[in-house]
Amino acid sequence: MHKKIIIGNWKMNPLTLKEAEKLFNDAAKGVSAVKKTEIVICPPFLYLEKLESSNRRIKKISLGAQDAFWGDTGAYTGEVSAEMLYNIGVRYVILGHSEKRAMPVRQSLDIGGGETNGIVNKKMKSSLAAGLRPILCIGESARDANHGYFNLIKMQLEECLAGISKNSISKIIIAYEPIWAISSTPGRQDATSDDSREMSIFIRKILSDKFGPSAARMRIIYGGSANEKDAEDFLKNGGVDGLLSGRASLNAKKFSEIIKIAEKTG
């Protein structure tokens, strides 16, 4: 069994560094007794370095970025590379989040938001090369009666993981995030632990077809309005090794509650 991992995706929050420090420190205090569970917080780029330096004393929480560009340096206005992030102490990176995949841009340029699986694949490779652990987000926007969404998940996995060697796959975390369950989706619906378990089995099968037995080393986690009330159900019955939490991670009490639940079920 894998070590449980709880990841907080702060998205574009909070508004000030002061608030970010408070949220981070409160979360760190709330989990001071946690031993077995891995904890990752992914704040906006701007706060990473400051939070990493205050975290050096605590070392309980790993820092993750919400994106990373490929390459190390170059003429890519507005981008931040995986290597730059690694150099300031960041160790994880969320890639292919549905909110980044949805942003409208000129996809033919293969840069910026509006990410295709091809862009995510480039970022996966450069992040791994820089020493970051990618949290690869996949998920369907809706479920159709013919189960076509399974094909979409398969395609996302195959295209985002294309050309990645077996040696590095244990560093990759697959986050299944059905878009219809994410808190910011209008008219969202709750996903159940059954939905999560079924998809986790499907993902596991694709990974083992692709990578063979070493695919067992990869962790699969669930995200989509995960909170302190349903965390236990997802972790016990959802076939996953952890949770990626957005909105609930902006509340230190709720976030540490989720981590304590993971610690108990781990």
Ligand code: PGA
């Ligand atoms: P949510 O966000 O927990 O607010 O639904 C999860 C995510 O989008 O990563």
